[in-house]
Amino acid sequence: MTLSTLILGIAIAALILTALMYFTTDRIKNILLSYLQNFVGALFIFSGWVKAIDPLGTAYKMEQYFAEFESTFSHTWFSFIAPVFPWLTNYVTAFSVIMIVFEIVLGVMLLIGAMRKLTSWAFLILVLFFTFLTGFTFLTGYVPEGVNFFQFGQWGPYVETNMKVTDCGCFGDFLKLEPRVSFLKDVFLLIPGILFVITWKHEHQLFSNTGRNVITLATIALTTLYCFSNFSWDLPHTDFRPFRETVNIAEQKNLEEEAAGNVKIEAYEMTNKASGEVVKLPFDQYMKEFKKYPKEEWELKQIKSEPEIVATKLSEFEVSDVAGNEVTEEILTEPGYSFMVVAYRLYGEEGKTTRVVNDSIFVNDSIPSADTMIVLKRFDRIETRQESISSYSWDTGYSKKWTDIINPILKEGAEKGMKVYAITAYSDSERILDFQKSIGAEYPIYLADDILLKTIIRSNPGLVLMKDGTIIKKWHYKKLPTFSTIEQKYMQ
16 A cells, blocks of 8 residues: 555545535534544544554654664754653653554544644644654755764765664554655645644534543543553554565565565766756666766766565564574574574673682793703692673563473474574673573574564564464464464464
8 A cells, every 4th residue: 555545545534524424413614624624533543553553663663763863962062862862762662652542542532523722732733743753854864974963064965875764653564654755744734733723613523522521531541452452462463564474584585685686777866066966867878978977076876776576674584693603594494393482682681790710820841851952831820810701680570481481382392393493682692692591591592683573573572483484473472372272273
């Protein structure tokens, strides 16, 4: 689905709803205003709902924003703001749920006309907030590497790869929008936002005041429970991400890489560094005239064809062991069934401790022999010294998820001849081995990018059943069945 088809569908639904209200009730005071209420209300309900399916996805997106804001403000006059963002990251999941619930409830309140003045102002403020986020994301495309966002004089031409946050997450993983499109969408929504604030007295109201309050409170309660059910108690009931069940990671990864390799350069766009003049030439013509555009004077940009298959996180599936050896191929070509435990973060604290180390001291003895001198090394004494080493204190509650829930399943699987392993975010090998020892893991723990792991499964830890590189089933650790149930139901 594209944004255009989505907007068209919501526009038609809003038109039908407005027509029903017009012909069956006397609630409409201004038909255009009521249509905007229904259109924007339905849009907010839908965009909130696809995020409510996967609240952790929105939380992870907010983490990216917070990290970028911290980096942006750190080296400016506003550096005192920077420490706020790491603190906010500690509560990012709560913020995610609050934002999602607020968006859905606001959409419902617009539809029924609840608390019209408050709702109108709340809508405008929320759209302004979204416009700031999407605008910032889009404008970072003009900020070259090594240049701070606020160094406006050093901005250059728009380059998509300059952006640290490449998607606003407006519709979760259901629909990915280019930052420019997201920004323009929010700018457009400012129009009804301002209109609502000015004309709120003419907005329609459905049901009685008590009825509207009951609907609003019920929406808050039910939406909050729905959000928590999709990450705290279980996995999202609908998976919009590329690592869905039935997907063969190896095959799809190869297809995406092949499509990327078949992309062709269709044209070149040159920007004069001094005058800003832009020249765009087809590939063949540029190859004939490239000497007219020396790199010292012109900024060169390739315009490529779109790949037949759009690249996803599947293309970035790369895994290594603690020694740095690549094991991706080994995992994806493993025959038969295998268990993959995914944990994007291992919870614990690192400290320093000292230990006493004994060093043996040797001395050389010279013994004359004929015309030569024989040198012998002789033990002399033992000296002690103190050495600082890393120590780890693992979160007890988190460790129990492994020892009490994950390990028993993996042990039974290994006894049946299955390959079992875990993957966590890149970290020091010493730290990984210490965690492995602390939970009594007899299986290897591999390493991968944390964002990749967050995309695979919304549980930490989470269990993935695979067969010949294909994802068969995924489980939240709180919903993990017994091995016998897994074997009977999914391994036939």
